[in-house]
Amino acid sequence: MSRAGVLLDRDGTIIIDRGYVGSVDRVEFIPGAIAAIAALNEAGIPVAVVTNQAGVARGYYGIEDVHLVHKHIDEELARRGARIDLWLFCPYHADGVVQAFARASADRKPGPGMGLAAAQALDLDLSASWVVGDSATDIGLAKSVGARPLYVGPPNSADPTVASFPDLAAAVEHILASRNDPVEESGVDRPVGRSRFPAYRFDRADEYGGAYVSELSRAFGTVDxxxxxxxxxxxxxxxxxxxxxxxxxxxxxxxxxxxxxxxxxxxxxxxxxxxxxxxxxxxxxxxxxxxxxxxxxxxxxxxxxxxxxxxxxxxxxxxxxxxxxxxxxxxxxxxxxxxxxxxxxxxxxxxxxxxxxxxxxxxxxxxxxxxxxxxxxxxxxxxxxxxxxxxxxxxxxxxx
Structure with a gap:
C-alpha cells in the first residue's frame, strides 16, 4: 500500500541558500537539519529531495556538479546516521542560456513533475505526505500534487494559510507529532486523496502546457x-x-x-x-x-x-x-x-x-x-x- 513521505526542498531547507550552490565548498548545513532527516529515517518515513537547479540552464554549473554536491551531502548525512532516499532535481529553465536545458518543464517547482516522480519511485500517497520548503514554489508544488505544505524560514515570508516553522527541525517535530492525524494542519482547502489542478497561476503557456500534460498522465494512471x-x-x-x-x-x-x-x-x-x-x-x-x-x-x-x-x-x-x-x-x-x-x-x-x-x-x-x-x-x-x-x-x- 502507498505510504506517507516527506519531500524536502534543498537550498534554504537543508543547506544554507547562498544562491546557485553548484560546488561542494559552498555547502553549509542549516543547524538541526541533519538530525531532523535522521529522525524521519528512524520513524520509517521516506525522504525525497526535490530541488530546482536552474543554475544548470543558466550555465553557472553542470549536471555533474549537481551530482557531486548531492554526493557530498549524502556522505555528510551518513556520518550522522541519516540518509536521503531519493534525489530529484530540475535543471531546466525557460530563460536558460545552455540550449539543452533552456526550456520550460513541468518538473520545475511549482510544477508537479518531481512530486509525481517521487510518489511513483517511493510508492507514496501524496495526499498523506508533506512538502517542506522555504519558498512559494515549494508550497505550490504541495498544492499541485495534493500534499500538505509546510513552510520553513523567516515568519515575515510565510504564507498565512500554511503552517510555518523556523527551520526543518521544528517542521519535522510537527510531522512526527501529527503524522497519524487526518486533520489538515495547513488550513488549505484541497480535496482529500487527489490533487487540485491548477493550484496556482501560470505566467507562461508552455509551463502550463507541461504541467497539464503531467496532470493528464497522472489522472489517466488512476483509471482502473x-x-x-x-x-x-x-x-x-x-x-x-x-x-x-x-x-x-x-x-x-x-x-x-x-x-x-x-x-x-x-x-x-x-x-x-x-x-x-x-x-x-x-x-x-x-x-x-x-x-x-x-x-x-x-x-x-x-x-x-x-x-x-x-x-x-x-x-x-x-x-x-x-x-x-x-x-x-x-x-x-x-x-x-x-x-x-x-x-x-x-x-x-x-x-x-x-x-x-x-x-x-x-x-x-x-x-x-x-x-x-x-x-x-x-x-x-x-x-x-x-x-x-x-x-x-x-x-x-x-x-x-
Whole structure:
C-alpha cells in the first residue's frame, strides 16, 4: 500500500541558500537539519529531495556538479546516521542560456513533475505526505500534487494559510507529532486523496502546457483498467448480438457521446465484419428541446430510451461529475429495464459511479483533464473492439 513521505526542498531547507550552490565548498548545513532527516529515517518515513537547479540552464554549473554536491551531502548525512532516499532535481529553465536545458518543464517547482516522480519511485500517497520548503514554489508544488505544505524560514515570508516553522527541525517535530492525524494542519482547502489542478497561476503557456500534460498522465494512471476491460467485454458482446448501444452526456460530455457514435460505427467497421448500431442521445436538438420544454431537462435521455431501447441493449453515460440528474435517471431506467450500462465519470464519481455495470472513473477535479481522459478511453474502446475482429496481419497493415 502507498505510504506517507516527506519531500524536502534543498537550498534554504537543508543547506544554507547562498544562491546557485553548484560546488561542494559552498555547502553549509542549516543547524538541526541533519538530525531532523535522521529522525524521519528512524520513524520509517521516506525522504525525497526535490530541488530546482536552474543554475544548470543558466550555465553557472553542470549536471555533474549537481551530482557531486548531492554526493557530498549524502556522505555528510551518513556520518550522522541519516540518509536521503531519493534525489530529484530540475535543471531546466525557460530563460536558460545552455540550449539543452533552456526550456520550460513541468518538473520545475511549482510544477508537479518531481512530486509525481517521487510518489511513483517511493510508492507514496501524496495526499498523506508533506512538502517542506522555504519558498512559494515549494508550497505550490504541495498544492499541485495534493500534499500538505509546510513552510520553513523567516515568519515575515510565510504564507498565512500554511503552517510555518523556523527551520526543518521544528517542521519535522510537527510531522512526527501529527503524522497519524487526518486533520489538515495547513488550513488549505484541497480535496482529500487527489490533487487540485491548477493550484496556482501560470505566467507562461508552455509551463502550463507541461504541467497539464503531467496532470493528464497522472489522472489517466488512476483509471482502473479492469473496468475498461469490463466495458470492452460489454461492447463486444453487444456488437456481436447486434444489440443497440446508446450514448449520452451534457456539455463537453455530449461531444464525447456524439464522437463515440462516429468511432463506434464508422471506425469499428473498418476492416471488420461488424455493422454496429450506435446512437447518441445528445445529438438531436429538436428532440432534446421538445422533451426539455414539455417534460423537463432531467428526462431528455430517459424519455428517448423509453422509446428506442430494448432489454439487452447498452447505455454509455458520460458525466464528469456523475451527478447530472438526466444522467442518473437514464442509468436508473436502463438498469431497471434489462440494459447493461457503462459510466465514464470523474471528480467523486457521483451516483453514476455506483450505478453502472462498469465504471471508467478518472480521479481528477479538472473538467478538461477528465474529459480528455474520457475521450481517450472512448477511442481505445473503439480501437480495441476493431482490432479484436481482425487478423494479426490486418492489424499490422492498417492505420488506426
Amino acid at each position: 483498467l479492469a473496468q475498461v476491460a469490463r466495458a470492452a467485454d460489454i461492447l463486444v458482446d453487444a456488437y456481436q448480438r447486434d444489440a443497440a448501444v446508446f450514448a449520452c452526456g451534457n456539455g463537453g460530455s455530449a461531444s464525447i457521446a456524439n464522437h463515440l457514435q462516429c468511432d463506434h460505427v464508422k471506425g469499428v467497421r473498418n476492416g471488420t465484419d461488424l455493422t454496429t448500431r450506435v446512437f447518441s442521445l445528445s445529438t438531436n436538438v429538436e428532440l432534446l428541446s421538445a422533451i426539455a420544454n414539455d417534460l423537463g431537462y432531467d428526462q431528455v435521455f430517459e424519455y428517448q430510451l423509453q422509446s428506442m431501447a430494448r432489454p439487452g441493449d447498452v447505455l454509455i453515460a458520460v458525466s464528469s461529475s456523475g451527478r447530472s440528474p438526466n444522467i442518473v435517471r437514464a442509468l436508473d431506467w436502463a438498469g431497471a429495464n434489462g440494459m447493461r450500462t457503462i459510466a465514464l465519470t470523474g471528480f467523486e464519481g457521483g451516483p453514476a459511479r455506483a450505478m453502472a455495470t462498469a465504471t471508467v472513473h478518472v480521479d481528477s477535479t479538472n473538467y478538461g483533464i477528465v474529459e480528455d481522459t474520457h475521450q481517450a478511453c472512448m477511442h481505445l474502446l473503439a480501437q480495441y473492439v476493431r482490432q479484436s475482429r481482425m487478423t494479426a496481419d490486418a492489424v499490422a497493415s492498417q492505420t488506426f
